Amino acid sequence: MSYRYLLHIGYIGTNFRGIAKNQVAGNSEIKSSVQGAIEAGLTLLRPLNNPNLVISSRTDAGVHALNSTVHVDLHSRSGNPFTESWITFVLNKCFDRQNQQIRVNKTEIVPDTFHARFSAKRRTYLYRLAVAKRTVASDEKVNSFVPIDEIDRCYFVQDPKFDTNLAHRAAELIKGTHDFRTFMGVTPQNRVHSFRTVRYIESIDIEPGESTGNIYTKSLADETYNYVNIRVTGRSFLNRQVRRIVAVILGVAQKHVTTREVYEMLTIPSKHNWPSRLECAPAHGLYLCQVHYDDKDKEFPVSESNRAIDQIDSESQQCRNELPH
Secondary structure, eight states: OEEEEEEEEEEOGGGSSOSSOOTTSOHHHHHTSHHHHHHHHHGGGOOSSOOOOEESSOOOTTOEEEEEEEEEEEEOSSSSOOOHHHHHHHHHHHHHHTTOSEEEEEEEEEOTTOOTTTTOOEEEEEEEEEEESSOOOGGGGGGOOOOGGGTTTSEEEOOOOOOHHHHHHHHHHHSEEEEOGGGOSSOOSSOOOGGGGEEEEEEEEEEEOOOOOOTTTHHHHHHHEEEEEEEEEESOOOTTHHHHHHHHHHHHHTTSSOHHHHHHHHHSOOGGGSOTTOOOOOGGGEEEEEEEOOGGGGOOOHHHHHHHHHSOOHHHHHHHHHSOO
């Protein structure tokens, strides 16, 4: 019989085409997705079934994850469950050998009633901004300082205007339940009904951030930029919705758009209501931080729990011996 496993994963999205694989793509393109890379790694366990990953949250190319989740059903040759720590070890060893920027933080055995996507109660995203403390002259922009270890990890804004009070006012407008059609990155070809674009934003927190640079660049980075963390939590999001929310907050904070325009974007939802002078915030500043679940949804009935615990995983040692060195 097969068992269901919940994998808590992190990845740097710079070299991936997103988390989801293209089902009609060639093998090389499938492996360039996070999903494809994990499924390839799971074959080292030699399960009897094909490991088909179910993702909890779609992320675009360039977007990172600190702790996202996926689930997979695996049928071992012995019929016993694989140990969670062994799955974590095998996958991380595989990613390390292939120089892939993916890591499994933790693996859990969950009941087959649990679903990585549909069991999620809410999701939290972080967007990292670094706003220059002074105006960079036009002839300096090309050579403006960006810490080497922050490239593709943070959005560097070379305009020092960032009014925190205005940013908070924009965030207050966006929070709550709205039709976010204006904030969609892609409009479906078929007719979009309003209820499909209604989302509830539980919270938007704007806080001072910090450089993650090394000791040689951190002091210069702190002298050059004010770091800002924008944390957004909601049950689900539309395509590019978080990045567009960040773009609006940044636009208001820099006085490129007004709070009145934000109000109109929310009350008159339309793709035509997106200000042409605003660009969607780049993907590389965005991180999926957490997918939140109710622990009760991950609990087994007592009888099944005892059976799973009592079974000894003979597959783990066999896979350990057969894993390439």
